Amino acid sequence: MRTVLARKMGGCRILGRVSGSWRRRPEIHAARKAAGFGSEARHQLHPRGSSKRSRPLENQRFPGLLQPENLSREQLIDALRACVLDQRGPLVTLNKPQGLPVTGKPGELTLLSVLPELSQSLGLGERELQVVRASGKETSGLVLLSSCPETASRLQKFFTYSQRAQRPIATYWAVTDGIPAPSEGKIQAALKLEHIEGVDLVVPVKSPSRKDILEGVKRTLSYYRVVATGSGCALVQLQPLTAFPSQLQVHMVLQLCPVLGDHKYSARVSTVLGQRFLLPAESTKPQRQVLDEALIRRLHLTPSQAAQLPLHLHLHCLHLPGARPRDTPSELLAPLPPYFSRTLQYLGLHQQ
Known part of the structure; x- marks a missing residue:
């Protein structure tokens, strides 16, 4: 059990711990140790205090994958209760599937749509939770919620300040199809969001003009570091310094190493004679990721199962401000989903 917060923030008392029950798998210990994963969360698909698993949540091929379209509102709330890593003071930390x-x-089943019921379920009464920081739909990992508006405001200001100062506050882990070269560096790209044939897609912009910037083009920046390699794939640490939809997925495509399970942007990377x-992003339609036959076998999948491979992008760590401006930031950590850990095992990722 690791204490991550012990202070007053915005007038609300916070005492936070990231805790849980973990078990180790020796096959992937080397890769996970190199990546900073000291342990793996048990696969919990039932609310705390319950001994029964929710059948609609189970996915034998990709354990730990959530399928909201198969859930009732009550089942989603139970699933979110099972995902709570910590609840202390006004802060609630989830490990989002x-x-x-x-x-x-309107009418869709989302995290925001069930926050009132989740707040009640967690015993917060009238203090309804709001989202402070969250990973996107296709990304697993940390979600930070707060029932105290003052705390949420202070945290948002800290995140905004850190972004402007180009200080990483979020660390993601990704498995990529291909090994980035060099093994670490930064990725800079101007990106814009375009509506192409009924789909919102992020498109790179070369040499953006001042007019482009005013019309929604954003200069983006991410740091990356290859942590482990195996079977032509890599475990990569990613730290975005800017915030833009699908930024990390597009950045890895620009490195010619799309994230495993990226069925939206990976088609932009093609191969001829092994190169x-x-x-062109504007003329490349999204399609199911095409993987090498040997890689599919290594993942113990059939081609049809590979077409359903979930995105292997996980928000693993968030930094939170200290009690005083000069204090070292605290950390929140979210263990990997079971299917992600199993992929590491199957690919034989080892420390470089």
């Missing part, structure tokens, strides 16, 4: 959207259209190159 892949596949759960944070926002959506990878980028196709």
Whole structure:
């Protein structure tokens, strides 16, 4: 059990611990140790205090994958209760499963849509939770919620200040199809969001003009570091310094190493005679990721199962401000989903 917060923030007392029950798998210990994973969360698909598993949540091929379309509202709330890493003071930390959207259209089942019931379920009464920080629908990992508006405001200001100062506050882990070269560096790209044939897609912009910036083009920046390699794939640490939809997925495509399970942008990377190159983003339609047959076998999947492979992108760590401006930031940590850990095992990722 690790204490991560012990202070007053915005007038609300916070005493936080990240805790849980873990078990180790020796096959992937080397890769996970190199990546900073000291332990793996048990696969919990039932609310705390319950001994029964929720059948609609189970996925034998990809354990730990959430399928909201198969859930009732009550089942989603139970699933979110099972995902609580910590609840202390006004802060609630979740380890969000892949596949759960944070926002959506009216009537859709999303994290925001069930926050009132989740607040009641966690004993917060009238103090309704709000989202402070969250990973996207296809990304698993940390979600930070707060029932105290002052605390939420202070945290948001800290995140904004850190971003402007180019200080990483979020660390993601990804498995990529291909090994980035060099093994560490930064990725800079101007990106814009375009509506192409009924789909919102992020498109790179070369040499953006001042007019482009005013019209929604954003200069983005991410740091990356290859942590482990195996079977032509890599375990990569990613730290975005800017915030833009699908930024990390697009950045890895620009490195010619799409994230495993990226069925939206990976088609932009093509191969001829063993050499990878980028196709024009504006004319490349999203499609199911095409993986090498040997890689599919290594993952113990059939081609049809590989077409359903979840995105292997996980928000593992968030930094939170200390009690005083000069204090070292605290950390929140979220263990990997079971399917992600199993992929590491199957690919034989080892420390470099």
